Amino acid sequence: MGFPWRPSRVPLVAGPVGDVRLQGTLGFVGSDLAALRPVLAVAEGQRVAAGSRLLSDRRRPWIVLVAPVAGEVVRLEPGPRRGISALEIRAGGDEALEFDTTAAGSREGLIALMVQSGLWTALRARPFGRVPNPATTPDALFVTATEARRGAPDAAAVIAEYEPWFRPGLAALTALTPGRTWLCHRRGHPPPQVPGVTPRGFPDGPGGLPGAHVHALHPVAHGGSVWQIGWQDVIALGCLLETGRIWRHRIVALSGSGVLRPELLAVPPGARLHDIAAGRLIAGSTRLVAGGAEDGLPVPFLRRDIRQVTALRHRLREPGRGWLRQLAHAARPALIPNALDERLAPPGIAPVPFLRALAAGDVETARKLGALGLIEEDLALLNARFGRQGTDYTALLRQTLDDLEAEA
Numbered sequence: 001m002g003f004p005w006r007p008s009r010v011p012l013v014a015g016p017v018g019d020v021r022l023q024g025t026l027g028f029v030g031s032d033l034a035a036l037r038p039v040l041a042v043a044e045g046q047r048v049a050a051g052s053r054l055l056s057d058r059r060r061p062w063i064v065l066v067a068p069v070a071g072e073v074v075r076l077e078p079g080p081r082r083g084i085s086a087l088e089i090r091a092g093g094d095e096a097l098e099f100d101t102t103a104a105g106s107r108e109g110l111i112a113l114m115v116q117s118g119l120w121t122a123l124r125a126r127p128f129g130r131v132p133n134p135a136t137t138p139d140a141l142f143v144t145a146t147e148a149r150r151g152a153p154d155a156a157a158v159i160a161e162y163e164p165w166f167r168p169g170l171a172a173l174t175a176l177t178p179g180r181t182w183l184c185h186r187r188g189h190p191p192p193q194v195p196g197v198t199p200r201g202f203p204d205g206p207g208g209l210p211g212a213h214v215h216a217l218h219p220v221a222h223g224g225s226v227w228q229i230g231w232q233d234v235i236a237l238g239c240l241l242e243t244g245r246i247w248r249h250r251i252v253a254l255s256g257s258g259v260l261r262p263e264l265l266a267v268p269p270g271a272r273l274h275d276i277a278a279g280r281l282i283a284g285s286t287r288l289v290a291g292g293a294e295d296g297l298p299v300p301f302l303r304r305d306i307r308q309v310t311a312l313r314h315r316l317r318e319p320g321r322g323w324l325r326q327l328a329h330a331a332r333p334a335l336i337p338n339a340l341d342e343r344l345a346p347p348g349i350a351p352v353p354f355l356r357a358l359a360a361g362d363v364e365t366a367r368k369l370g371a372l373g374l375i376e377e378d379l380a381l382l383n384a385r386f387g388r389q390g391t392d393y394t395a396l397l398r399q400t401l402d403d404l405e406a407e408a
Contacts, residue, residue, distance in 0.1 A: 012147055013253035013262045013308075014154035017161065023278070025074060026270035027088035027301045028065070036063065038084050044076040051097035051117060051246040054087065062134050066118035068268040068304075069248055070095040091268070096245045104241055107175045114237070117246055122233035122304075126220050128405045129375030129398075138227040140179040140218045143170060143197075145231040146186050146208035148381075149292035151255030152308045153264055155231050156189035158251050162235045163192055165247070169238030170194045176227065184213040206344055211378035215347040221373030232307065250304065252276065256293060258286030258311030269304035276302065276309050285314040294384040344385060346370075346378040355386060358396040363403045371400050 037058040042048060048067040057063040070093040079085030099117055103109030111134045114120040125132035132138070145155045159166050174181045174196040185191045186208070187201035200217065202208060210228045218226050232250050239247035248268055255262035258281050267276055273288040289296025290306045302309065345351035349370050357365040376394040383393045 011150055012152055012154040013255055013264055014157040015264055017158070017251055017264045017266050020265050020267045020271065020276055022069075022091045022268070022271060022275055024272055024275060025088040025090050026069065026268055026272060026275075027075065027086060028084075028270055029086050029299065029301060036083060038082075040076070040084075042073050042076070044073055046073050047071070047093075047095075048073060048089065049093075049095035049097050050248050051099065053116075053118075055084065060131070060133070062115045062120050063131055064115055064118045064120070066097075066246065068246070068270055089270070096248075098244050099240060099246075101241050101244055104172060105175075110172055110175055113240065117240055119233060119237055119240065119246075122229050122236070124228050124375065126214060126226050126228065126375065127372035128401050130405075132227055136225070138177045138179065139220075139224045140226045141173060141177045141181045142210055142213055142217075142226060142228040143173065143181065143183045143231060143234055144208075144210045144213065144228060145191055146184055146202055146204075146213075147307070148204075148206055148208035149294065149308065151253055151262060151292060151310060153251050153253040156186055156191070158264070159191060159231060159235070162238075165235045165238030165242060166231070167192055167194055167238065168241050169234040169236070170197055172237060172241060173229065173234065180218075182213065182217055184210070184217075206346070206381060209346070209378055211346045211374055215373060219348070219373055221348070221370040230305065230307075250302075250307065252302065252306075253308040254280060254311065255308065256310035256312050258282055258284075258288075258313040267302065269302065271302050272300055273302060273309055274300075277311055281311055282313065286311045287314065288312075295380040344381045346374055348373070351382055355382065355393055358393055358400060359391065361396075361400075363400050366397075366400045367404055371397065372404060375401070 038055040039058050040055050041053040048071060050067055050070045052067050054065045054067055067089060069091045071089045071091040074090045075086055075088035077086040099113060101113060104113045121131050123132050145159060147155055171194050181197045183191055183197050183199045184202055185199055187203050191199055202213060206212060214220060214226055220226055236247040249266040250269055252265050252267050254265055254277060260280055260282055265276060273290060277288055289310050290299050290302050291297055292308060293310050293312060296310050354369045357369060374397060376398055379394050379397055
């Protein structure tokens with residue numbers, strides 16, 4: 001089975017950043033709010049300002065969701081187990097909450113500000129991939145300024161445009177750990193120099209994933225803990241510190257075979273994919289996914305941690321060839337070691353034994369093979385190759401991490 005990936009070259013999208021004018025609603029669906037026990041701060045029909053609290057988690061009060069724009073809550077749908085299955089806002093107006101940043105010079109003040117503004121949820125802790133408890137302290141902090149997928153934004157180009165916000169955001173993050181703060185950037189594209197931050201270059205492709213950086217610089221598969229945060233959330237933190245208001249946008253790359261031309265767009269988190277792509281698609285049938293062509297999600301709204309939208313042109317099946325192709329090609333590729341899978345696998349992981357351990361539910365073997373150093377995004381490319389016919393290796397990894405966390 002072929003796989004549309006060339007690890008040696010990953011074209012990224014650069015150029016001027018356009019703006020998207022929302023025509024409808026933006027929102028969050030159940031998969032974005034999974035595992036929360038929400039405490040609602042709004043009701044359907046209520047107006048909200050950008051930055052105002054929508055909900056928080058009952059058990060983990062440091063997890064807060066805020067309104068990315070001003071507008072009206074037009075849908076608030078209950079979900080199973082007292083959860084929320086959908087929350088939508090019709091954008092309109094310029095109201096924005098002002099945050100007090102005077103105490104952000106201390107670790108405690110910075111944490112309080114990030115929690116109140118919803119930015120704390122941009123952090124992920126390894127092992128286990130959870131939003132970290134502010135009462136804990138990581139051994140190191142990783143800022144990811146790389147992209148692993150074709151058609152993603154060129155981080156170096158966007159950071160250069162938003163450098164007045166990126167610098168203070170990056171400098172502030174050094175207060176979160178007594179250890180090193182690593183800025184992992186695209187090799188050959190040095191980032192801004194910030195005191196207390198150690199830069200390190202990495203190649204394109206799978207080497208651009210945070211798991212590769214952690215494995216190379218501060219592995220945690222067999223002990224220790226680190227936190228990670230993406231480059232756009234560093235810009236958002238700098239905006240908050242400099243202006244007292246949340247950054248209402250994220251920079252998203254629109255690319256793929258179904259677009260007129262790849263481009264960068266400033267869109268609010270939670271924007272509807274069809275609003276992002278409106279007027280920018282070729283004639284004919286296309287489908288939109290949030291993420292890259294290899295592992296994009298067919299969801300209606302853009303999650304904050306996804307930085308690209310891919311438009312894929314539907315291909316008509318050749319008459320009389322469908323059943324022949326099904327006979328000629330296996331529905332699922334066999335788990336046989338080969339060089340391509342080694343390149344797609346996270347560093348330090350033997351892909352075939354590891355995937356077999358996940359599929360078998362062998363938690364102890366998965367731990368020995370390095371499961372504690374991974375989170376779902378590290379397996380996304382391998383899952384796109386092998387995850388067929390109902391086998392989702394990223395979901396199996398999450399179950400394995402949950403089991404290991406319960407034993408810890």
